[in-house]
Amino acid sequence: MIKLLIRSATIVTFVGALFAASAQTTIVWSFWGDPGELPPNYEVIEAFHAAQDDVRVEVQHAPWGAYFDRIQTQMAGGTAPDVMFLNNIPSYASRGVLMPLDELIERDGFDTSTYHPGLIDVFSYDGQIFGFARDNDTNVLYYNADLFDAAGLAYPTADWNWDDLRSAALVLTERDAQGRALQYGLALEKNRYPQWVYQAGGTLFDDPLAPTSFHMDSPAAVQAIGFIADMILEDRSVPSFDAMAQLGSTTELFSTGRVAMVMTNAARMPTFAEAGFSWDVAPLPAGPDGERANTLGGAGYVMSSTTQHPDAAWTFLTFLAGTEGQSIFASTGVAVPASYANPDVADAFVNACVEGVSCDVFIAETERGRLAPNFPDWREIENTIVVPHLDLIYTGEMSAEAALTMMATEVRNFMAARQ
Amino acid sequence: MAVSTNGDTGQPTPRRRTNRLRHRTTLAAYGFLLPNLVGFLVFTFLPVLAALLISFTNWDLLRPPEWVGIANYERLVSDSTFHRVLRNTTVYVLGTVPIQMALALLVAMALNQRIPGRTFFRAAYFMPVVASTVAVALVWRWIFHADFGLLNSALYMIGVSDPPNWLSSTRWALPAIIIMSIWQQVGFSMVLFLAGLQGVPQHLYEAAKIDGASQWDRFVHITIPMLSSTTFFVLVISVINSFQVFDQAFIMTEGGPANATNTIVFNIYRYAFQFFQMGYAASMAWVLFAIIFVVTVVQFRYQRQWVHYD
Numbered sequence: 001m002i003k004l005l006i007r008s009a010t011i012v013t014f015v016g017a018l019f020a021a022s023a024q025t026t027i028v029w030s031f032w033g034d035p036g037e038l039p040p041n042y043e044v045i046e047a048f049h050a051a052q053d054d055v056r057v058e059v060q061h062a063p064w065g066a067y068f069d070r071i072q073t074q075m076a077g078g079t080a081p082d083v084m085f086l087n088n089i090p091s092y093a094s095r096g097v098l099m100p101l102d103e104l105i106e107r108d109g110f111d112t113s114t115y116h117p118g119l120i121d122v123f124s125y126d127g128q129i130f131g132f133a134r135d136n137d138t139n140v141l142y143y144n145a146d147l148f149d150a151a152g153l154a155y156p157t158a159d160w161n162w163d164d165l166r167s168a169a170l171v172l173t174e175r176d177a178q179g180r181a182l183q184y185g186l187a188l189e190k191n192r193y194p195q196w197v198y199q200a201g202g203t204l205f206d207d208p209l210a211p212t213s214f215h216m217d218s219p220a221a222v223q224a225i226g227f228i229a230d231m232i233l234e235d236r237s238v239p240s241f242d243a244m245a246q247l248g249s250t251t252e253l254f255s256t257g258r259v260a261m262v263m264t265n266a267a268r269m270p271t272f273a274e275a276g277f278s279w280d281v282a283p284l285p286a287g288p289d290g291e292r293a294n295t296l297g298g299a300g301y302v303m304s305s306t307t308q309h310p311d312a313a314w315t316f317l318t319f320l321a322g323t324e325g326q327s328i329f330a331s332t333g334v335a336v337p338a339s340y341a342n343p344d345v346a347d348a349f350v351n352a353c354v355e356g357v358s359c360d361v362f363i364a365e366t367e368r369g370r371l372a373p374n375f376p377d378w379r380e381i382e383n384t385i386v387v388p389h390l391d392l393i394y395t396g397e398m399s400a401e402a403a404l405t406m407m408a409t410e411v412r413n414f415m416a417a418r419q
Numbered sequence: 420m421a422v423s424t425n426g427d428t429g430q431p432t433p434r435r436r437t438n439r440l441r442h443r444t445t446l447a448a449y450g451f452l453l454p455n456l457v458g459f460l461v462f463t464f465l466p467v468l469a470a471l472l473i474s475f476t477n478w479d480l481l482r483p484p485e486w487v488g489i490a491n492y493e494r495l496v497s498d499s500t501f502h503r504v505l506r507n508t509t510v511y512v513l514g515t516v517p518i519q520m521a522l523a524l525l526v527a528m529a530l531n532q533r534i535p536g537r538t539f540f541r542a543a544y545f546m547p548v549v550a551s552t553v554a555v556a557l558v559w560r561w562i563f564h565a566d567f568g569l570l571n572s573a574l575y576m577i578g579v580s581d582p583p584n585w586l587s588s589t590r591w592a593l594p595a596i597i598i599m600s601i602w603q604q605v606g607f608s609m610v611l612f613l614a615g616l617q618g619v620p621q622h623l624y625e626a627a628k629i630d631g632a633s634q635w636d637r638f639v640h641i642t643i644p645m646l647s648s649t650t651f652f653v654l655v656i657s658v659i660n661s662f663q664v665f666d667q668a669f670i671m672t673e674g675g676p677a678n679a680t681n682t683i684v685f686n687i688y689r690y691a692f693q694f695f696q697m698g699y700a701a702s703m704a705w706v707l708f709a710i711i712f713v714v715t716v717v718q719f720r721y722q723r724q725w726v727h728y729d
Contacts, residue, residue, distance in 0.1 A: 069692070072480050072481070075480075075481050076480055076481055091695070092481075095479060095481040095482055096481075096482070097481055178575060180566040180567065181566060240565075240584075240587045241587075242584075242586045242587035242672070242675070242676060243564060243565055243566070243584075243587055379693055379694055380690075380693075380694040380696075383689060383693065383694075384500050384689075387675065388675070388676075388677040388678045389677070391589070391675050391676035391677035392589070392676075392677045394676070395584075395587060395588060395589060395676050395677070397589060397677075
């Protein structure tokens with residue numbers, strides 16, 4: 001009798017083990033990235049596999065250029081990866097291909113409070129959350145301390161405003177006899193104009209995610225765009241955006257000492273660390289009325305609405321977006337973690353940062369982040385209306401006021417036609 | 420006619436045998452054409468037809484297409500960006516094709532002489548054709564750099580105090596792209612002209628020389644007419660290729676500044692793969708197709724007046 005019991009118990013255990021083994025779910029996770037960016041992704045998978053036995057993760061990787069075509073095709077065929085690294089969430093969510101997560105968040109009590117509220121918003125559509133940002137594209141002001149010393153200038157501080165920036169940039173610009181710049185004061189990235197508008201106290205739309213009105217013709221926006229244009233055209237302390245595309249990038253200009261200051265994100269630090277001069281970072285200067293603003297937004301993780309394994313995908317998603325997953329990415333020190341308000345995650349970033357660099361600036365500046373527009377029609381509006389008009393200002397062919405007035409009329413017509 | 424010869428006598432006529440033979444060779448010919456034909460049908464003809472259907476819909480790739488009739492074409496009529504890209508592309512075609520062909524003919528004639536290093540020069544002029552446009556465009560971006568580019572440095576040296584900002588200027592960006600494209604395409608036309616020149620019988624030149632024709636007369640009355648079929652081919656191919664210009668705008672300027680270098684195909688790419696408006700993009704593609712079709716038909720019509728095939 002006992003023997004029988006033991007035997008049946010063994011069988012039950014054995015069968016149970018079999019079931020457990022077959023209950024292991026395999027999900028697909030897709031991401032883009034250059035070879036150099038990939039190690040933390042595999043590190044996350046290893047940590048996830050070590051932490052639990054139920055879910056196994058398979059990778060679908062493609063370089064940036066090929067990634068989105070493939071994902072789109074898979075979405076159209078209903079075979080999208082279970083968990084995806086993605087940007088421009090509203091344009092996908094509005095087409096029904098992403099899984100809304102509110103119920104799951106509620107069910108498991110997943111803590112979203114360590115994320116910047118704006119980062120939650122930009123991953124939401126129609127009042128529902130569709131994913132979590134991995135990191136934030138925070139900008140800071142990098143400066144070449146050697147060039148500042150040589151010019152006898154004090155380093156940028158947290159008290160700097162636009163005027164300080166402009167006058168320093170002018171002093172740091174050097175020209176040859178023909179007036180051609182040998183060294184520029186400051187390099188900017190073309191797509192960062194929203195943060196300047198915000199610093200001037202203006203705004204692009206009333207609501208960056210669900211806009212009803214456009215305000216790039218406001219005095220504040222005119223002042224902001226005009227300020228950039230003046231530094232390019234009048235002071236010639238900032239290289240024009242096309243000239244910069246020709247010279248390489250802000251990274252190249254700065255790391256070869258041909259520009260004294262650059263506004264860009266954390267990803268450049270490893271390259272700058274190899275440059276043969278001393279440098280540090282400072283917060284973005286405040287606008288004319290002391291307003292501070294930084295860029296908010298970045299790519300992150302979402303789930304496919306057609307996943308066969310929503311629970312397994314959710315388990316992995318919460319690992320990616322939780323303390324452990326976020327810390328692994330933060331400890332690369334090249335991207336500001338999206339859940340920067342989680343002290344463990346923030347520490348992981350600051351500790352991994354290049355030695356001697358004021359990396360807490362990145363965390364502080366992320367808090368000042370404000371969303372750029374992000375809604376389904378935005379890409380079309382930006383590329384066909386906004387950028388061409390900004391070009392006219394930056395090339396000096398139109399005044400900021402005239403071009404922004406024209407731009408605003410066209411954007412308003414566009415929005416009226418789409419309603 | 421062929422059918423009526425059958426049946427009267429019930430005997431196989433010689434005509435019938437030839438028919439069968441012809442039938443068999445026809446079949447064989449189709450057999451040999453088949454692989455290419457299938458490729459054309461599946462990968463070109465059907466997608467082109469599909470694009471026509473798509474152009475009457477709104478389709479964002481993910482949701483099913485929605486039939487909108489000719490709404491996309493109506494939108495094209497009032498789309499100022501589309502008017503701009505039509506104009507840019509036309510300027511590009513008119514700017515590149517004639518100059519490129521004239522230069523190619525000049526180079527081909529020079530390299531048809533027995534000059535030292537002829538093979539080297541032929542290879543050198545052909546190199547840009549086989550070089551990747553991406554690499555070429557990156558190099559030209561440097562050449563066009565306003566302050567330190569090769570071009571402006573040369574202009575400074577010859578005394579131009581205020582040379583253009585090339586790619587940063589709405590006025591000069593398109594000419595810059597035209598210059599680069601000419602450099603890039605000369606080699607291809609040159610090779611075709613070289614082949615054509617080698618087909619011109621030498622005795623014509625000799626006879627003309629004896630008759631006292633000058634070098635210019637020989638060029639105008641022998642070279643040009645004898646090359647006309649080559650010229651026609653080069654013209655048709657160059658015009659079609661130029662209307663489809665994309666890489667240069669994509670890599671050098673992203674269509675900017677202020678749409679100064681935006682082209683039809685770059686605009687199509689944007690609407691299709693950046694804004695996910697497949698239907699609208701397809702309607703532009705069909706307008707482009709119609710333009711190229713009409714231009715090519717006109718070229719074929721008027722070739723009779725200047726092209727000689729003997």
